[in-house]
Amino acid sequence: MKIVLQHLTKRFPNRNKKIKEDVIAVNDFDFEIPDGKLIGLLGPSGCGKSTALNLICGLEKPTSGRIFFGDVDVTDLSPEHRGVGLVFQNYALYPHLTVRENIRFPLENLRGDKKLSKEVMEEKVLEAAKLVQIQELLDRKPNEMSGGQQQRVAIARALVKRPQVLLLDEPLSNLDARLRLQTREELKRIQLETGITTVFVTHDQEEAMSISDMIVVMKDGVLQQKGKPQDIYDEPENLFVASFLGTPQINVFKGKISGEKVFIGDAAVMDAKGIADKDVFVAVRPEGFVIDDNGSLECDFIAREVMGRDTSFIASHPSFVGENIRAIIPSEEVFDGKNRKVRFRLKPHKVRVFDGITNERIRL
Ligand SMILES: Nc1ncnc2c1ncn2[C@@H]1O[C@H](COP(=O)(O)OP(=O)(O)OP(=O)(O)O)[C@@H](O)[C@H]1O
Numbered sequence: 001m002k003i004v005l006q007h008l009t010k011r012f013p014n015r016n017k018k019i020k021e022d023v024i025a026v027n028d029f030d031f032e033i034p035d036g037k038l039i040g041l042l043g044p045s046g047c048g049k050s051t052a053l054n055l056i057c058g059l060e061k062p063t064s065g066r067i068f069f070g071d072v073d074v075t076d077l078s079p080e081h082r083g084v085g086l087v088f089q090n091y092a093l094y095p096h097l098t099v100r101e102n103i104r105f106p107l108e109n110l111r112g113d114k115k116l117s118k119e120v121m122e123e124k125v126l127e128a129a130k131l132v133q134i135q136e137l138l139d140r141k142p143n144e145m146s147g148g149q150q151q152r153v154a155i156a157r158a159l160v161k162r163p164q165v166l167l168l169d170e171p172l173s174n175l176d177a178r179l180r181l182q183t184r185e186e187l188k189r190i191q192l193e194t195g196i197t198t199v200f201v202t203h204d205q206e207e208a209m210s211i212s213d214m215i216v217v218m219k220d221g222v223l224q225q226k227g228k229p230q231d232i233y234d235e236p237e238n239l240f241v242a243s244f245l246g247t248p249q250i251n252v253f254k255g256k257i258s259g260e261k262v263f264i265g266d267a268a269v270m271d272a273k274g275i276a277d278k279d280v281f282v283a284v285r286p287e288g289f290v291i292d293d294n295g296s297l298e299c300d301f302i303a304r305e306v307m308g309r310d311t312s313f314i315a316s317h318p319s320f321v322g323e324n325i326r327a328i329i330p331s332e333e334v335f336d337g338k339n340r341k342v343r344f345r346l347k348p349h350k351v352r353v354f355d356g357i358t359n360e361r362i363r364l
């Protein structure tokens with residue numbers, strides 16, 4: 001089921017009484033979520049991710065704009081008539097019910113000609129439990145299970161009615177690192193198996209990158225960029241997107257374009273054919289640095305951290321924005337650290353240049 005958002009906007013009155021303006025939690029969302037794909041909705045805390053999800057499922061009414069599931073306008077439909085499955089951050093299982101009863105719960109509310117027999121319900125519960133591989137746990141209570149198992153029960157409960165759309169709001173945030181990794185792979189498998197259009201909210205860029213077919217990056221209610229994870233990583237359209245995706249973070253320097261060259265301080269690091277002189281930000285992915293005695297960018301060497309496969313070079317430069325440069329260098333690279341200086345050459349395809357005022361990408 002494809003989801004179409006048409007100029008979708010949600011305003012809230014500002015809770016801070018001194019500020020008159022509304023909070024625009026979702027600002028003019030106008031795009032399509034393709035059928036059968038897993039979409040990662042990504043952005044920092046407070047940017048409007050949950051609001052966007054709540055609009056899609058019908059828990060919130062938009063201030064303006066419309067939502068379509070396929071060709072059907074669902075904007076005025078209540079959540080239970082939209083055919084969505086929801087999983088929240090705190091999985092909100094009923095503690096006094098067993099796993100079986102928790103998963104069955106949405107089915108028991110069906111009325112009229114949708115009412116199901118006990119046998120059919122049992123069948124559907126079993127099917128959903130198998131999908132998330134908890135069929136052995138059906139008689140347990142939530143407090144007799146690990147966080148990851150509880151999360152699976154919540155997913156099974158969201159899937160039991162076979163929704164057209166599955167919406168997940170930070171579903172992994174209560175899990176420890178290893179379980180997160182495992183559960184996100186599970187989610188991807190379940191999504192592939194069922195083919196249900198899924199929107200997955202997270203503020204964790206790595207999580208979004210690793211399982212999404214498409215990522216939507218937002219900030220302050222405004223869509224910044226959408227596309228395939230790798231494309232967004234490689235071709236960010238503004239400095240915010242460049243900085244939000246990737247660990248370690250992209251390294252940002254203040255610089256300038258002058259005489260068709262990109263400068264960081266006095267060092268010319270790249271060509272900028274046909275671009276007028278201006279102040280810019282030069283952003284370099286950690287893997288974009290090459291140690292080279294003839295490299296133009298001289299930095300103060302601080303430390304080298306061994307990480308096994310590669311090493312992390314920590315350095316500083318007067319034009320660097322933020323704390324320290326972090327460069328990822330293959331571990332076989334020799335470096336003596338003489339004079340506490342290190343010279344780098346930059347890989348052009350790992351360097352992105354942004355306008356110093358608008359922060360928009362300048363394509364070189
Ligand atoms: N019911 C409400 N009334 C007033 N303001 C609200 C309401 N719900 C959300 N907001 C505001 O709208 C903005 C977006 O909130 P939202 O919960 O969608 O962000 P989020 O991206 O999900 O954040 P987080 O990652 O912290 O969950 C915030 O500024 C928030 O304070």
Ligand SMILES: [Mg+2]
Nearest residue numbers: 049050051169
């Ligand atoms: Mg939220």
